[in-house]
Amino acid sequence: MNKRFIKGTMAALVSMLATNAFAATEVTVYTAFESDILAKYKNAFEKTNPDIEINWVRDSTGIMTAKLLAEKNNPQAEVVWGLAGSSMALLKEEGILKTYSPKGLDELRSELNDPQSTQAWYGNDAFFNAICFNEIVAQQQNLPKPTSWEDLTKPVYKGHIAMPNPASSGTGYMQVSAWLQSMGDNQGWAYMKDLHSNIAHYTHSGSKPCVQAGMGEVAIGISMASRGAKLKTQGAPLDVITPAGIGWESEAVGIVKVSDAAKRVVDWSISKEANELYVEMYPVVGHKDVEASVANFPNVQQKMAKMDFARMGNERADVLKTWSDKFDGKSEAK
Incomplete structure (x- = not known):
């Protein structure tokens, strides 16, 4: 060789x-x-x-x-x-x-x-939720600034609110979970029923309600705090509001x-x-x-809901089925 x-x-x-x-x-x-x-x-x-x-x-x-x-x-x-x-x-x-x-x-x-x-x-x-509030639209429509979740159920806001569908969006689900955990099941579902009366539509994106509020398509978007801060920094006429009990x-x-x-x-x-x-x-x-x-990012740590993540995971399927049965009729087309 x-x-x-x-x-x-x-x-x-x-x-x-x-x-x-x-x-x-x-x-x-x-x-x-x-x-x-x-x-x-x-x-x-x-x-x-x-x-x-x-x-x-x-x-x-x-x-x-x-x-x-x-x-x-x-x-x-x-x-x-x-x-x-x-x-x-x-x-x-x-x-x-x-x-x-x-x-x-x-x-x-x-x-x-x-x-x-x-x-x-x-x-x-x-990551956290917040209320994105368009101040120009609010002035035009004579809408007061909300400071609590309960405020959003007032008749004055009828048709002016968008939020994410929790079955499509983790952002939506973590806020639904926060309401159920902080208010209790019965009061939480009752609250969502009252809120539903004022909802214009549910989106399939967690950031979209805030984007729509920033563009003036709705006055109020329940959405991601980080997106609200970013849009406000870019010049959108938004106030980024964090009521006590925000989902995260x-x-x-x-x-x-x-x-x-x-x-x-x-x-x-x-x-x-x-x-x-x-x-x-x-x-x-x-x-x-x-x-x-981070410019215009709200003080979220003082407003965080007490979240039980194990409960969130275990109850997810049941909560989403109940929510969809009750409220899915106002969801945007996919």
Whole structure:
């Protein structure tokens, strides 16, 4: 056999073995984070952890939650990072998320985390609802400024309000849950019946009611606080109002398959470094020492409803069926 061939083959084999020896460990991470931020988070993590590579699997919250539940007996994900707290609570109850206490836990805001003593998920950020109120339309229509949820049931607002359909929008569902949890089931459903009388339509997007209010299509949109702040900063004639008991959710992280690499992903995801990336998009993040000033963003932390995320996850199907049976007639066409 040609000695040059043997020498070349041996060199290639040595090179292949060396490459394999230093190959990064791949960790499959399921997420509902927005697609345009995944590369930033992946690159920052891998710069600090060059021996681990993140393989993202991304879809919307509902689809990703259903996928994890369907894979319960044959899990494909190792980490879930960037999924709603109510979904994480449901996944934990189903035994999909494993108990783990990450490094740096004492530096987090406890209200965004799994409230149970055997914690399995931890909040990365939080997003909130608000009332987007068009001041010009209100002046033209002689509408007073609402300051509470109860105000929105007054006859003066009939036909002037839009809100998200909770069966289509997580933003809508978290406000319906907030009403039910803060008012109680009977009073909560009674409130929604009164509010329904004043609703012009329900949208299939969480941000759309605020966009419609900003454009003057309605006077009032129950919607995302962050969208209201952004539109106001861009010049929309909006007042972003936060009544007591606003709905909110955390986006959170947890382990499905326990390994050293999976633990390191979770540890980094709650770190100050990671939170400094989250805060570029979300004014409220998990780390106590990371804050950002967002123009026109309301003081939401004083108005947050006390949310039971486990209840939100468990009751979701029943609540949405009841809501749809009662109120879906005013939903926009899909």
